[in-house]
Amino acid sequence: xxxxxxxxxxxxxxxxxxxxxxxxxxxxxxxxxxxxxxxxxxxxxxxxxxxxxxxxxxxxxxxxxxxxxxxxxxxxxxxxxxxxxxxxxxxxxxxxxxxxxxxxxxxxxxxxxxx
Amino acid sequence: xxxxxxxxxxxxxxxxxxxxxxxxxxxxxxxxxxxxxxxxxxxxxxxxxxxxxxxxxxxxxxxxxxxxxxxxxxxxxxxxxxxxxxxxxxxxxxxxxxxxxxxxxxxxxxxxxxx
Numbered sequence: 321x322x323x324x325x326x327x328x329x330x331x332x333x334x335x336x337x338x339x340x341x342x343x344x345x346x347x348x349x350x351x352x353x354x355x356x357x358x359x360x361x362x363x364x365x366x367x368x369x370x371x372x373x374x375x376x377x378x379x380x381x382x383x384x385x386x387x388x389x390x391x392x393x394x395x396x397x398x399x400x401x402x403x404x405x406x407x408x409x410x411x412x413x414x415x416x417x418x419x420x421x422x423x424x425x426x427x428x429x430x431x432x433x434x435x
Numbered sequence: 436x437x438x439x440x441x442x443x444x445x446x447x448x449x450x451x452x453x454x455x456x457x458x459x460x461x462x463x464x465x466x467x468x469x470x471x472x473x474x475x476x477x478x479x480x481x482x483x484x485x486x487x488x489x490x491x492x493x494x495x496x497x498x499x500x501x502x503x504x505x506x507x508x509x510x511x512x513x514x515x516x517x518x519x520x521x522x523x524x525x526x527x528x529x530x531x532x533x534x535x536x537x538x539x540x541x542x543x544x545x546x547x548x549x550x
Contacts, residue, residue, distance in 0.1 A: 324478070351536050360444070362525065362542040363479075370535055378537075410478055414536045421467050421486045421529070424538060426478030 322347045324427035326411050332435045333398065333405060341396045341430045343411035350416035352394040353424065356380060357408040366409075369394055370416055398432060406433050437462045439528050441541035448516045448548055456511040456544045458526030467529035468509045469538065470500055472522045479525060485509060496520070516548045 324345045333339045345352065351370050355363040365378030369388040383402025388394055394413075398405045408431050412424040438461045448454045460466055467486055471479040483494025490502045500511045509526060523543050530537035 326478075353537075360542060362540040363538075365537065368535065368537060412479075416536065421484065422536065423469055423481040423484055424479075424536065425481070426471075428478045429476070431476070 324411055324413055324425055326409075326427035326430050328430060329428070331430055331432045333432060334435050336400045338397055338399050339405075339432065341398070341409055341411075341432070343394045343396065343427060345392055345394075345411075345413045345425075345427075347413055347425060348391075349413035349425070350391065351414045352388070353412040353414075354378070354384075354386065354394070354396045355410045355412065357410055357429075363410065366396065408432075437528065437530060437532065437539055439526050439539050439541040441524075441526055441544045443544050444542075445545045445547060448546070450518050450548055450550050451515050454513050454516045454520070454546065454548070456524050456526075456546060458509045458511065458541060459507050460509060460526070460528045461507060462528055462531050464531050466507075466509075466531075468500075468502065469527045469529075470494065470498070470509075470511050471525045471527065473525065473543075474522050482511070482524075516546075518548050518550055521546055521548045 327342045353368040354366040364380050367386040369375035385397045410429045411427045414424045415422045440459045469484045470482040473479050485492045485502045493499045526541040527538040
């Protein structure tokens with residue numbers, strides 16, 4: 321079955337540590353996205369990528385970094401500069417079409433907490 | 436500025452009764468609108484979308500949504516609620532300022548269906 325796999329499901333970060341969240345998709349989608357979800361705040365866009373080797377900052381990119389070396393992979397690094405990283409992180413993908421009316425498909429998320 | 440509003444943090448209905456989850460939007464131009472559902476510790480699942488055409492859109496699990504251009508609304512409805520419909524629901528609109536698949540999400544509405 322095609323889908324999006326996020327790992328790990330739970331992750332703990334120590335003070336001053338960088339951690340990387342994995343996102344892999346086998347849907348052959350060009351576009352991929354990272355969202356942060358906090359209670360009562362909906363989803364906020366961190367980074368997105370429309371094509372391999374290209375990505376753009378979203379609304380809350382500070383303290384995060386990404387790479388897009390392969391079409392199927394879009395890892396997110398939460399750096400030590402992100403002072404409040406505790407949240408639920410969701411990865412999504414969608415076809416890249418001119419009309420932009422295709423829904424995004426989501427993984428099951430990674431819950432990041434501070435130790 | 437583009438935005439999506441879900442005015443109710445929580446909606447409570449009895450099983451078997453009709454349900455409505457409200458959504459209003461603000462975009463320039465014709466909106467592309469989406470509804471998603473999220474169960475605890477899971478990603479978002481796509482329910483339905485409005486792009487153009489008939490104002491009543493049918494989606495998964497018996498849900499439908501009514502697009503009202505004059506009221507800039509896209510309310511989610513179901514004729515007969517099930518306990519298993521209890522979840523967090525998100526309305527989203529496509530970002531019209533960029534030629535990408537970016538979505539702007541509402542804050543979410545928790546639906547509680549009681550037996």
